[in-house]
Amino acid sequence: MNRRGALEIDDRKIFERESPAGRIAREELAALGPRLSEVRDWIGRMEKDGRIGYRALPDQDVRPILRAARRVRETADDFVVIGIGGSSLGAVALQAALAHPFHNLLPRKTRKGPRVFFLENPDPDYLAAVLDTLNLRKTVVNVVTKSGGTAETMANFLVIRKVLSKAIGKKHSERVIATTDRDNGDLRAIAREEGYATLPVPANVGGRFSTLTAVGLLPAATAGIDIRGLLAGAREMRQRTSTSSIDTNDAWRLAGLLYLADTARGKRTVVFMPYATALREIGFWFRQLWAESLGKARDRDGREVHTGQTPIAASGPVDQHSQLQLYMEGPDDKVYVFVRAERFGKRVPIPRAFSGSKTCALLGGHELGGLMNAEQAATEEALHRTGRPVIRIDLPAVSPHAVGQLLFLLEEATVVAGGLLGIDPFDQPGVELSKILTKRELEK
Amino acid sequence: MNRRGALEIDDRKIFERESPAGRIAREELAALGPRLSEVRDWIGRMEKDGRIGYRALPDQDVRPILRAARRVRETADDFVVIGIGGSSLGAVALQAALAHPFHNLLPRKTRKGPRVFFLENPDPDYLAAVLDTLNLRKTVVNVVTKSGGTAETMANFLVIRKVLSKAIGKKHSERVIATTDRDNGDLRAIAREEGYATLPVPANVGGRFSTLTAVGLLPAATAGIDIRGLLAGAREMRQRTSTSSIDTNDAWRLAGLLYLADTARGKRTVVFMPYATALREIGFWFRQLWAESLGKARDRDGREVHTGQTPIAASGPVDQHSQLQLYMEGPDDKVYVFVRAERFGKRVPIPRAFSGSKTCALLGGHELGGLMNAEQAATEEALHRTGRPVIRIDLPAVSPHAVGQLLFLLEEATVVAGGLLGIDPFDQPGVELSKILTKRELEK
Numbered sequence: 001m002n003r004r005g006a007l008e009i010d011d012r013k014i015f016e017r018e019s020p021a022g023r024i025a026r027e028e029l030a031a032l033g034p035r036l037s038e039v040r041d042w043i044g045r046m047e048k049d050g051r052i053g054y055r056a057l058p059d060q061d062v063r064p065i066l067r068a069a070r071r072v073r074e075t076a077d078d079f080v081v082i083g084i085g086g087s088s089l090g091a092v093a094l095q096a097a098l099a100h101p102f103h104n105l106l107p108r109k110t111r112k113g114p115r116v117f118f119l120e121n122p123d124p125d126y127l128a129a130v131l132d133t134l135n136l137r138k139t140v141v142n143v144v145t146k147s148g149g150t151a152e153t154m155a156n157f158l159v160i161r162k163v164l165s166k167a168i169g170k171k172h173s174e175r176v177i178a179t180t181d182r183d184n185g186d187l188r189a190i191a192r193e194e195g196y197a198t199l200p201v202p203a204n205v206g207g208r209f210s211t212l213t214a215v216g217l218l219p220a221a222t223a224g225i226d227i228r229g230l231l232a233g234a235r236e237m238r239q240r241t242s243t244s245s246i247d248t249n250d251a252w253r254l255a256g257l258l259y260l261a262d263t264a265r266g267k268r269t270v271v272f273m274p275y276a277t278a279l280r281e282i283g284f285w286f287r288q289l290w291a292e293s294l295g296k297a298r299d300r301d302g303r304e305v306h307t308g309q310t311p312i313a314a315s316g317p318v319d320q321h322s323q324l325q326l327y328m329e330g331p332d333d334k335v336y337v338f339v340r341a342e343r344f345g346k347r348v349p350i351p352r353a354f355s356g357s358k359t360c361a362l363l364g365g366h367e368l369g370g371l372m373n374a375e376q377a378a379t380e381e382a383l384h385r386t387g388r389p390v391i392r393i394d395l396p397a398v399s400p401h402a403v404g405q406l407l408f409l410l411e412e413a414t415v416v417a418g419g420l421l422g423i424d425p426f427d428q429p430g431v432e433l434s435k436i437l438t439k440r441e442l443e444k
Numbered sequence: 445m446n447r448r449g450a451l452e453i454d455d456r457k458i459f460e461r462e463s464p465a466g467r468i469a470r471e472e473l474a475a476l477g478p479r480l481s482e483v484r485d486w487i488g489r490m491e492k493d494g495r496i497g498y499r500a501l502p503d504q505d506v507r508p509i510l511r512a513a514r515r516v517r518e519t520a521d522d523f524v525v526i527g528i529g530g531s532s533l534g535a536v537a538l539q540a541a542l543a544h545p546f547h548n549l550l551p552r553k554t555r556k557g558p559r560v561f562f563l564e565n566p567d568p569d570y571l572a573a574v575l576d577t578l579n580l581r582k583t584v585v586n587v588v589t590k591s592g593g594t595a596e597t598m599a600n601f602l603v604i605r606k607v608l609s610k611a612i613g614k615k616h617s618e619r620v621i622a623t624t625d626r627d628n629g630d631l632r633a634i635a636r637e638e639g640y641a642t643l644p645v646p647a648n649v650g651g652r653f654s655t656l657t658a659v660g661l662l663p664a665a666t667a668g669i670d671i672r673g674l675l676a677g678a679r680e681m682r683q684r685t686s687t688s689s690i691d692t693n694d695a696w697r698l699a700g701l702l703y704l705a706d707t708a709r710g711k712r713t714v715v716f717m718p719y720a721t722a723l724r725e726i727g728f729w730f731r732q733l734w735a736e737s738l739g740k741a742r743d744r745d746g747r748e749v750h751t752g753q754t755p756i757a758a759s760g761p762v763d764q765h766s767q768l769q770l771y772m773e774g775p776d777d778k779v780y781v782f783v784r785a786e787r788f789g790k791r792v793p794i795p796r797a798f799s800g801s802k803t804c805a806l807l808g809g810h811e812l813g814g815l816m817n818a819e820q821a822a823t824e825e826a827l828h829r830t831g832r833p834v835i836r837i838d839l840p841a842v843s844p845h846a847v848g849q850l851l852f853l854l855e856e857a858t859v860v861a862g863g864l865l866g867i868d869p870f871d872q873p874g875v876e877l878s879k880i881l882t883k884r885e886l887e888k
Binding site: 085148149296310317320333369378 | 528565728762768812816
């Protein structure tokens with residue numbers, strides 16, 4: 001039992017002899033030490049040069065975000081976040097993890113803030129459905145694109161803006177908050193022209209590292225999530241991932257183990273499998289972080305490398321009834337990262353009844369949370385006995401503080417893994433061709 | 445343009461020379477012909493022996509399901525489906541694909557039926573949140589487990605049953621519909637004892653093939669989905685996948701191509717990527733179908749094989765901003781199956797505004813649906829030019845008829861792929877160890 005609210009990584013099974021094929025020797029991990037030190041220096045240089053900003057985010061002044069959120073909570077019935085990818089996945093993950101699962105169904109009084117909707121795809125049916133439900137007279141729109149030129153986001157925004165302007169006339173401009181680059185880009189220019197309220201995304205924080213900027217924090221605070229607690233958790237994890245020892249630096253350990261699993265053991269896929277329904281969407285956030293940061297054709301010296309472990313977002317126990325068969329018996333090409341919450345928010349006992357049923361007799365008297373964690377332990381052990389490599393991340397609870405730790409840990413581990421692979425974890429050159437071809441399709 | 449409402453597969457790019465690494469020669473596919481005939485005979489024998497029943501489902505009498513659904517629609521405010529894996533993923537996918545995306549937020553009058561909730565994980569926080577929102581005095585519960593002994597489902601059911609019984613007393617038994625085996629299992633026995641209404645799951649239809657039984661159809665019909673249309677689509681696809689030619693049998697083609705991509709080209713992962721938000725959950729349904737059916741340690745002769753292509757559920761365009769970088773530049777170990785809707789339900793024009801912005805100038809005057817499909821075409825082409833193998837499934841629309849075709853196509857293709865691999869696509873021996881260990885954890 002974790003007493004001090006700190007996230008902990010249990011990596012013992014990946015070293016144990018029950019899993020010869022997937023096993024990683026402690027010496028191999030230790031041998032990464034010198035390279036990890038180089039990676040640390042490389043990250044430090046980028047930080048010092050101002051090229052990367054995600055490590056500074058836990059220290060930011062969140063008062064402008066909290067002020068904006070308070071105003072929305074007091075005045076709006078509905079809050080629509082328009083963004084995609086790095087501009088949506090983090091906000092969606094925070095909402096799923098830390099707001100009420102049926103936030104939008106709760107009475108306004110219980111919610112204390114507006115309903116929250118996300119518009120990601122420029123999907124006409126989905127957008128029309130959002131419009132079916134909005135109270136346009138009391139809707140605030142948060143349009144989020146760092147570059148200001150994301151096609152999907154601007155398309156959705158153009159539609160929503162027109163609808164809003166039809167409904168409430170010229171004062172619709174007071175109902176838009178633009179989250180974008182402080183100085184540059186089309187959305188910044190439009191915001192100036194129209195007089196929108198704005199919140200900045202730091203120039204040196206890329207989309208997939210921007211959850212702890214206004215991109216993720218404004219929607220979170222608007223939904224009533226404690227963003228100071230979130231940042232406190234991130235700050236604590238930054239501290240703990242600033243040491244230069246593989247024994248104490250969780251990001252080094254996690255990155256080192258996944259890097260070895262991928263490159264030295266052929267575990268081309270990493271399965272991220274939380275056992276708390278609230279954490280499911282964090283898997284999709286991680287999936288972007290890991291895939292887009294590490295999937296690279298060339299290393300930093302221009303050599304062709306085609307790196308990148310494929311991330312899979314799973315969810316326990318539901319995916320025991322979907323993916324576990326493949327994980328247990330299929331190709332041994334995966335490494336498994338479980339996430340467990342030691343405590344759930346609610347304690348729900350399972351009533352004793354139908355003792356003629358073996359299943360009911362077994363379950364009665366336990367708690368639902370106990371069943372969740374029993375299944376997690378059993379699945380981890382079953383994979384381990386089959387020789388498949390497993391790691392577990394233990395959260396003390398699904399709280400802002402714990403989620404803050406988890407997000408920062410995963411960000412830092414991703415950057416460290418990028419360093420070990422020798423690639424640039426901050427660019428995404430591979431998505432350009434599709435954008436160019438989309439433009440051509442539209443110009444036809 | 446597809447004129448007759450039929451789903452079509454476009455597999456041309458997987459044969460074209462722009463993709464030398466991923467390319468599959470037409471001759472290779474044709475050479476599978478004799479083996480596919482054997483597979484057809486094997487499926488035919490199992491069908492004749494009554495061992496498999498999914499191919500008969502399109503012909504079932506749905507009147508008992510429609511009657512039950514009508515009663516729930518007329519009397520209930522809330523409908524809670526308790527099931528997991530094969531007992532939930534299909535129902536969730538149908539709801540997402542064919543009901544209003546904000547079904548539960550619509551006014552009762554617009555909805556015409558109850559709100560619909562799914563309880564999959566035995567997660568105390570999620571369950572408590574469902575209870576926060578239910579109107580217990582007008583709630584109907586659908587507990588779904590074919591075996592009658594699924595721990596997660598029975599745990600959630602025991603809790604909900606007690607709450608319901610506290611709220612409305614003895615008549616809570618009238619508010620339970622059990623979907624389970626016709627004769628056997630704990631839930632059948634409990635249903636008899638308590639006098640629950642029941643709907644059967646045919647003994648020869650396994651969980652992941654049960655979407656077109658009451659398991660998927662009762663929740664769908666309760667949400668107002670046209671289940672006759674769904675079955676008509678499935679029936680049409682059954683017809684079209686009963687031919688013995690790779691040129692006309694879509695299941696043969698799809699299974700054959702994915703099989704060759706996996707076993708002859710090292711595409712160990714299949715990415716299923718629909719470009720319609722409504723179809724996203726079908727990816728998670730397919731993920732179970734493909735993984736659990738094909739991920740097997742041994743073939744039917746007992747030889748150790750460890751088969752199983754890893755399925756990934758993606759969603760376009762949002763995952764262009766998350767996974768595409770990896771797909772374009774990472775390891776060339778994936779085959780891509782796009783799903784496109786030729787028509788969306790709504791036509792939403794993108795207004796012309798902010799012509800100073802290149803993005804806005806490009807978008808203005810197009811429709812959102814056009815942008816979705818332009819992005820799909822562009823992404824498909826970008827992957828193709830990079831040498832990655834792509835297949836596309838075109839749906840005429842996201843309609844019950846089209847979704848029925850799609851589900852049946854994917855089921856049939858999965859079984860055919862199992863036949864080509866020489867494994868049993870209908871069992872799941874690999875999940876037992878985790879169940880045994882869970883039991884032991886609980887007995888501690």
